[in-house]
């Protein structure tokens with residue numbers, strides 16, 4: 001079979017299994033209400049949990065006046081500006097870590113950190129539902145990787161007892177904080193204890209926790225009241241609750257100094273535009289306002305209470321990610337399309353993003369949603385849920 005055949009066969013299979021992904025084009029700025037070019041949709045699928053993606057435009061314009069556009073080079077050559085530096089320092093203050101290293105995206109932070117920390121002969125153990133970038137990072141490292149059933153820390157302990165590598169090989173344990181497609185929160189306190197007991201290093205991806213969890217949105221470390229030493233490798237992203245773009249790793253001095261020298265996705269890439277770094281400071285300041293988290297929490301409550309009243313099958317999640325499991329991919333697509341017809345945007349999430357037979361509608365809530373937005377969604381959802389093919 002030649003290349004052409006291989007590619008078309010794969011595409012045809014995707015289509016035949018109702019797994020083909022399609023982009024819908026936005027014709028307005030990101031926000032609780034967006035336009036798809038023909039109609040306005042109340043948006044329940046972004047990761048903009050605090051509604052900050054629609055702020056900061058003036059900060060960005062002002063920063064661009066000063067910094068113009070490109071960074072010109074990688075951080076190690078001459079692309080590291082005082083704007084990047086100030087952002088690293090502010091993120092260290094926000095998350096309560098001694099040191100922070102910026103990356104262009106969370107995907108790059110994860111593959112860079114894991115592939116630099118773990119080496120051939122080491123053991124990486126991950127939660128089965130960890131983000132794709134964490135799994136890819138492990139592959140790049142050439143270390144051995146094994147996974148435990150979602151949040152099954154007894155199984156994790158067993159794996160550790162059976163397979164601790166001999167020194168000098170090391171063990172790295174990796175978990176999402178809030179899981180991106182399920183919305184539940186890992187028990188980071190327990191993971192930290194397990195790592196201490198077994199001399200393993202703990203890395204947590206707080207993509208969905210930063211800005212959402214903890215005092216002033218400081219993230220999952222603060223939420224569980226752990227010291228940086230108890231959660232030594234912390235990944236945060238700037239494109240979700242903080243409403244901007246970029247990512248970072250926070251840790252103690254040695255971890256960050258090591259990653260600065262050895263994380264390839266840090267070293268061999270252009271630094272992101274300095275104006276973005278400078279504009280992020282405004283969004284971080286806004287994200288510190290605890291009233292936003294109170295509003296978000298009230299919105300999550302309103303959605304959950306309403307969904308329970310309507311008999312919709314909620315999952316065990318307290319976070320802004322509130323998935324509704326359909327199982328069947330076609331049914332998820334059908335409900336999503338009906339919602340769109342009623343003016344609501346909720347994406348259908350299908351395999352391979354989630355396991356086979358676990359297609360779902362991923363509803364995400366934001367502090368920027370109004371009571372009417374959520375009430376309207378619940379009405380439309382209840383109707384679509386009953387009318388959709390099963």
Ligand SMILES: *Cc1c(COP(=O)(O)O)cnc(C)c1O
Pocket residue numbers: 104105106107108110131133176180205207208237238239246247
């Ligand atoms: C979105 C996400 C990432 C990737 O972050 P980007 O900055 O969007 O590249 C990493 N991990 C998790 C759990 C995510 O949800």
